[in-house]
Amino acid sequence: MTSYALSRGIKQGHKPGRKPGENPWSISRMVALLVLAFLAATWLVPFAWSVLTSLKSEADAGASSLSVNPPDGLGFDAYRKVLAAGDIPAWAWNSLLTSVAITLLTVATSALAGYAFSRISFRGRRWLYVAIIAAIIIPPQLLIVPLFRQMLSFNLVDTYWGIILPQAFAPAMVLILKRFFDQIPVELEDAARVDGANRLRVFWSIVLPLSRPILAAVAIFVFIGAWNNFLWPFIVTTDADLMTLPVGLQTVKSAYGLQYAQNMASAILAALPLVVVFLFFQRQIIKGIATTGFGGQ
């Protein structure tokens, strides 16, 4: 992706569709608007329905489930109970800790390696590069058994590092960053190197500042993936105190039994952090996902 295209991104792009002379209230546009409204409403229904359930009393949630105005009224009782139990805040903390560590490590290792592939001609570069490309098609799901055995022998089962380390690198992100670095004019670095700055310094003070948008994109993508990842944390943790939010919720789901309101309240609480972050950084997140989704193109 050229920096020109990158800066265009999503929102800055032109707003296609209606031309100046076109009638904004034409029948076909009204039909399209209705279809769109219907689809969006359909997509929001599961949220709305879960929020509604979470605001009811357990008795109402288990009886008059369709009612918008239940006998006991609506309130935050279920949320209070779930939060008082203390599991959700603890799991959210575990999720935050591991996701931040995974994001920082992945961005750092990918940027360093991507720079090496882009700029430094070192012995063994070729075969390491081929290995990385080949690794992209290996789904991590297929490695759960040998990886778990390995973690047993490293004594990393039921530890934060056990959750973090296998997720702390991403071959695809190395390639994305390499492609981005390839497009930074090498002359910018040559000048600094003539002045005696070493590689690390050039990387830190010239390349990284120019790469902020792509680094943010990679970080956003990795963070969302890590925050929501289920299978690996599920396998490597059995201690409820160390579980991440998705794993903890799944493990105690049955413990809520027929407490539908509390069940939905905990789902909403678990969904809330990323949804709130998204509402604040909508534009950057969308741009980040689109950029990394296209493989940095």
Next chain:
Amino acid sequence: MKGAVAVKGVQKLSNRRGETFTGWAFAAPFAVLFVLFLVVPAIYGLYLSFTGETLTGSGGELLGFANYTEALTDPDMWRSLGNTLWFTVLSTVPLVVLSLAFALLVNLGLPGRWLWRLSFFLPYLLASTVVVMFWSWMYNPKLGLINGVLAEVGIGPVAWLQDPKVAMISVVVTTLWWTIGFNFLLYLAALQNIPEQQFEAAAIDGAGKWRQLFSIVIPQLAPTTTLILTLQVLASLKVFDQIYMLTNGGPAGSTRSIVQYIYESGFTGYRFGYSSAISYLFFAIIVLVSLAQYKLINRRSAA
């Protein structure tokens, strides 16, 4: 310019050793993790697949191809594989077609653009566990919203997750709701990169909106469609979370995916060797699918 290149070449030669050291120093943090947590388990898993290894570490003797011949004659393996391929077909088609339709609609420039985008993308931000909690409640046979609404018009009740004929469809619907936002965003971004002049030229030539859609928009989106299709097929083949949590592979194994079978063989049946053998068989399928896609793409772009 020529001089600069020559100087650089000389520098390269004299610094060859230093460059190798620096290069590896930069690549090392990644390379160590990559080898330790991807290359080693991949090789170790291949070794395990030829042994009778269990969770406790007993039965680790070499068995040759016994695990592979057992897997190839295991009806549960074939059933899980069949379910996975069926899920891939059922989910990929709407996830590509509908995401394009959604992106086209949002791209019309109608009012409320941010709201439409938000609605379709929001579910993608949810963890699989949360998605499943929402949808288990939607699908609840007695209290769920879907059966509640259907009852109003005299249909049902439908056992969305308990009826073997419907369960896979329910899983696909949930998956569609959850993940369409990603493909939708990629299409939306691609749509905005189509140069405006192309539409103006077509409009001058008298091409209507529908004509423009088929003669400009869809051909221009071809590389994006290829990318989305490739990513989607691979993602669908790896399905685990939502099926495991919604139906646990049931009823009667009718929705169990191959990743779930790998998980169960390893962590419920404690047969690490057998589980690894199935992993490698499935990996072979993924490689075949990737190669087939690669060939198709290359043939099309060559044509």
